[in-house]
Structure formats: structure tokens, C-alpha cells
Amino acid sequence: MTEKEKVIPIKTNAAKEVLIHGNEAVVEGAIAAGCRFFAGYPITPATEIAEGMSIRLPKIGGTFIQMEDEMASLGSVVGASLAGVKAMTATSGPGFSLMQEILGYACMIEVPCVVVDVMRGGPSTGLPTSPSQGDVMLARWGSHGTHPIIVLAVSTVEDCFDVTVTAFNFSEKFRTPVIVLSDEIVAHTREKVALPSADGVTIVNRIRPTVPAEWFQPYENTPGGVPPMAIYGDGYRYHTTGLIHDSRGFPTDKKEEIKTFYERIHKKISQRFHEIQIVKNFFTEDADIIIIAYGSVARSSLLAAKTARQNGLKVGLLQLVTLFPFPRKAVETVLRQSRAVIVPEMNLGQISREVKRVNAKHSAVITLNRVDSDLITPKEILAKIQEVV
């Protein structure tokens, strides 16, 4: 059996083993990544992240504030980031829906920030204490207008630490909001995690301008598409607006400048797909049936794949850590080599649509969906595998 895994290069030395749940690991990851501002509003099943931050941040000179709603939470997070402090908020479906306008604004003005959505059953109040993966397309397309975004999914408590650090690093590097999709299962499962010491975590910080203030163009079309970011008080006084803007940050209606703007904010992500798209391969090398899964369902899928292997079936798992930008290359590879791909999800088909979109008739794409508040079990996935066989 081969087990190939694209490891997220975060931890170099472990200092301390602790038994914590996913929401607590998000707190640890955020603090390790340098997050020093958190604003949030109570919501199940994400509240422990706010509670953890309220304890931890003031001890280390950071700021926690409970705002009046989720829009206020993300608004103040964006404000804090503009003033130079790494910032995060955490919520669940109803709050994440409310945040969408400001998420679009953060994309527009290119402010690094991290939003954690601990998914629960929806729409509306839905199933507040039950897991779901119903917010995948909301995370991608929730804001109006054309915009790029990075969406990562966690499946273990260790992931909650690693992926949160990665989310901050991506947000700083690419000047973009990054969404971490968790779910009620991961959020409340306790596992042993080796927390690294402070210097054992790789941290990326935004690039700040070094040119004289009069040369500074806050939205300059740099080759990588990510202009250096000045923070308030640095002496680079500039304008920021949610209107489409030119390289100086001033509103524009010139077609050429509008085009340049859209091209740049997309190219800064699309040029770096190889870096952003994280997947994990389990037993896929010789597999002819491959499960594509993410979040807690990836764990059921892994046990199903192991069991199928014991029964002599060539089954593998492609786990998506990055959901968007959709890891097309990795998915195309498994589609080409397999006769069937099974996509189990706790929704009625969201990532499976993306898989079907890139399929080009290589493989049969089989969906397995569950929305009754329970995690898809390994048994169900195994039954689907046997159906395919």
C-alpha cells in the first residue's frame, strides 16, 4: 500500500501534547499564526472559538471583542487587519450568511483575514447542533460579484491547528480573506495534538512597502498581483474603497482600469494554484475506485478505503484540504485513472458538481449524500463501493 501525502509545511518541532477539540485547536493555530485580534458573535457550534480567544488574547497583548452581530464582527476584523494586526472571526451558517457582503469587501480591498465557518445543518436556523457540509458553495460564491477566494477544509483536530496557520499564511501572502470550513464533528471531537513551540511554526507576514510615500501605489499591478500593503500610521496615507479602483485606490470607471483590476485580483491566486491547492492521497496510486472527500467525511472515507483494501478491492481516497480554488489537477488525475469516483458529502451535492464539471467522461462520478444530521458512516461508503464493484 502506498500512502502519499502532501504535507503542509508548518511544524518543525513539537513541544507539548494536549487533548483538545477542534474548536480549541483553531484557537491554538490562530495564536501560533500570529492572530492578535478576534471579533465574534455567539453561535453554535462555533462559540468555543470565541470563548478560547477571550481567554487567550488579552494574556498575550491581543484583543478580543464580542460584537453586536456577525457583520460587525467581520467589519472590525477587517479594520484591525488594515491597522496591521492579524485578525480572525468564527461563526456558523447563519452568521456566515450575514458576513457575505463584508467578505466581498475584504476581497475587493484585499485585506488579509481569516473566517472560520463551523458548518451546521441549514438553511436558516436548521440543525444548530448537528454537522453538515452545506456551506461549501456559500463559501465560494457567497458574496455578490466576481471574486477569487481561498477555502480550506479541516477533518481532524490536528488539521484545525495546521490549516488555521495555513489560512493565515495564505491570507497574508495573497492579501485575501481565507475561509476555513469546519463542521460540528471536527469542532467537538477531542484528539491528541502535538502543539509546536512558538518558534516551531512557519509564519508568513504581509509584505509592507519600502518606497517613499509619494511613490507608493496601494493597488499597484505587480507581477505577482499582490501589492505591498501599508498599514495605518506607517506614513503611507492612501484611500481604500469598495468601489472598483485604480492602482492608487481611487474609484474608476475607465474600462481599461476595471479590466486590470479584475485580472490582477484573479491572477494573484491563479498563478499560485500549485502552492494553494492542498490535497492528501491515500492508497490512490493503483486504485481503480477513488473516493473524493473533505472534512469529517474524509475520515469515514479513509476507514472505508482501508476496509475495502482488506477485502481485496483497489480503493483509494483523495482528500481535499483546499476546496477553492478547486484542485482541478489532482481531481483530474484520479478521474483519469479510475473507473469510478465516489463523492460522499453531508449535503445534496456541492463538491460533486465541481468533480462532474472537470470530469470529461473519464470516470463515473457517483454521489453519496446525507443531510439527516449524522456523519456519513464508513459502512455507507463501503456499501457504495460494493455497489460499484
Add this chain to the structure above:
Amino acid sequence: MAERYEILLSGFGGQGLILAGIVLAEAIGIYEGKYVAQTQSYGPEARGGRSRAGIVVSDQPIDYPKTNSIDLLLAMSQDACDTYFTNLKPSGLLFVDSTFVKDVPVDDAISIPFTEIARKEIGSIMVANIVALGAISRCSNIVTVESLKKALVTKIPRETEDINLRALEAGIAAAGKFAHRYLINSLQNASKRKISI
């Protein structure tokens, strides 16, 4: 050990099963060096209704974190016993709180009045969960008393340390008469079985 060893602590809300689950998971995970994944009932049902805490133990990283084929079941209410017994493996260990579980489904269950012991010997039914943990450590090889004690003191208020440690000892003592029947390592048994889901 086996790839998966599954524990389920069950009863009704207020019996401290989730705390017991966290203590047990911490003891096995942090102090005995195994991989653990601890899950629990969450939400309104945890208040007054049925309550449960599951722990999956393994020597390897754990894939599916929930219990489905149980090696060790603690039932502290009749309802929990009736509900979860069907998920207990034929070779699995069943612990019941005989204060509440009158109708025991098998003959070889470890039947101890945890709540009664907590009330009579410790003076508080609040620690029935810890009495049960003591019995579990005596009658299974899944956790040692030392690890359990270390984990316990990190998870409870300092002023309750004394009654909790006494409760643990009471559980160990009460399980004495069952211990000989379970000296055979239940984990060794488990390791012979193929994983099943």
C-alpha cells in the same frame, strides 16, 4: 493492540459522562501514549436526556472518530443500556450501574451500583462517573489507575480533588470481585479480530 478499540460511556444528562470521557481520553491519549478520538452527544439532548461520550483508541492515527462497534460499554441508565448494547461486540465488556440498570442483557456484565456507592461511601452522587472509571481501570487493560489519576486532577476543580480520588478508589475496590474474570487482556483479544465496521 487492535487498529481500533472503541469505548462508549452512556447514561443520562447530568451523570458526568462527558467529563468521564474527557478524563479517560486524556489518560489514554496523553499518559499512555495512544491515539484517541473522543466524541460526545452535543446540544439539547445532552441536558436531561440521553448522554454519551465515545472514545476510539488506536496505536495509529484514527480515521473514523465515532464509535460503531463497541469494545467497552458503560451504561449508567436502563435506556442507555438498551440503546447501545446492540452495538457492543460479542467479545466486548459491559459495565452497568446496577443502581439504575435492573434488566441486564448478558450474564457476564460487570454490574456495580456506581451511583449507590458514590452516595453511600463518598456522600455525593456527583462522582458516580468517577467511581465507574475506577471500575473500568480495574477490569480492563485499557487504562492504568496512575494515568487515570494524573488525568483526573487536571480536569476537576482543586477543591474536589479529594472526593474524586476517593471515588476512584471506591470504584477500584468495588470492581475487585470482577477483576479475576477480566485479567485476560481484552486488548489482546481485540487484536486478534479483524477490524470491522
Add this chain to the structure above:
Amino acid sequence: MARGTTVVHQYLRHDAIFPHVWCPGCGNGIVLGALIRAVHHLGYPKDEIVLVSGIGCSSRMPLYVDFNTLHTVHGRALTFATGIKLANSRLRVIVVMGDGDAVAIGGNHFIHAARRNMDLTAIILNNRIYGMTGGQSSPTTPYGMYSTTDPYSHIEPAFDISEMAACAGATFVARSTVYHAQLLQSLMEKAIPKKGFSVVEVITHCHVQFGRANKLGTHIDMMKRQRDQAVPVEKAQTMSPEELKDKIPIGILTDMVRPVYNEEYENLKKRAGLTN
């Protein structure tokens, strides 16, 4: 060039972004002028000022002035300002909003910023109408007036922004009209250095929308009405409710000391165990 104008030009991005979007005769320019002169008079460096706004005619103001400027989304300007101030307490954060921005879509943020006593200055330009979208009624449109969404006259009572701010906990609340430009400047000079949540409500006119819909004449006619309706706060306190009908009390309405969120949080950090 008058001395006041010279000062204003030191602060405008006139080489970059003019002409502005405001209609001829609009009161917004008077407010911007007063704000610039107030900051200049207070001697604050441009780098320390962050001017934040929401959406609407008046919220275009930050674009034209050489501070750190942030034009945000509709109604939420105070939330961004909260994050900025908490991230860097040395910055002086001033928030410009219109009446719809501040007390309709942003009403919740407004009362909570006041309740917390967040160390911010809110300047609210109240023209009693949604100007940018073409003259719809706002929460400050008086009963019986007309707007493009009140073709049969407005049937809702209006908010009194200053009273609401004071009730919600703002430590400094003042009101002026754009006619009283010098008073406006002096109120801003008191509001900006004030610790805690300070509010300056500016009664201004939208002769293009509100004026036309209600046959109130030109911008000059409307400013004359401001002159005639205004009464100093001190005098207003001696007047009966009947006498105060259609009057606008101007001056300082509230000036008090209350614990400021930002200072409270610094103390909290110490209680949490922050050393140094």
C-alpha cells in the same frame, strides 16, 4: 485666497481626484471644510487620522482628503473603525456617516458603539433623505414630508439622532447645522480629542432631493431655514415643547465622563495576566 481656504487645500487630494461627486450647493463641503480646519487647529498629524465612512453622498468625503481614508460598506463604518482603534490606539479614528447609514442600516452598530463608549468620533450628516439613490425617506425624515417613496406623505415619526446617541451612552453629543459653520468647527474640535464615543450631528440640506420633493426652495433658502430654526441648547432648555416644535437645538447636548472601552480593555489585559 482666504486663509481658511489655504489651510483646506493643504489637506485635499485636489491633484488626484477632483471634481467631487457632490451637487452644487451641497452642505457636505462645508462639513469637510470644518473638519479639516478642526484637525488643523488641533495640530494632529495627517498620518494619525483615519477617516472612515459608509455608503452615501456624505460617505464619499474620505476620498477627497489626505488622511488614511477608508470607504467601507453601507451601515457598518463604525465596526471597521472599532477594529482599527482596538488594533492601534494611537490612531484618531473619525467616522463620517449619513442619516440612513448611521441610524437605519447601521443603527445597531451606532447604539452599540455608544454603549461600549468606544473611543471614536462619529460625524453624522443628517439631511433627512437618501440622496445618492434619488430621494427616498430615511429614519430622520419628519412626519408628513414627501420623498420618492412617500408619494402620499411620510407616516413614520423621525429619530432624533443626538438624543439616541446620548441615551445609548455617548459621552459627547453635539449638534450644529451647516449654516453655523464656525460653531460646527468648534464642536468638532471638542469632539475629536474627547475620550470615548463622541457624536457631532450636522443638520444639512439636500435641496436637490428633499428640498425639491417638499418645495423648500434653493440651497440658500434651506440654509436660511437652518438659521431660523436653530436655537442654542441653553435657550432651548428654557422653552416649552410647543415653542420647540420645528426648532433645532444646537451646541453641546451631552459632555460627560464614563469608562472608555479601550481603557477598560487595557485594564482587562492586566487582570488576564499580561505583563509589561
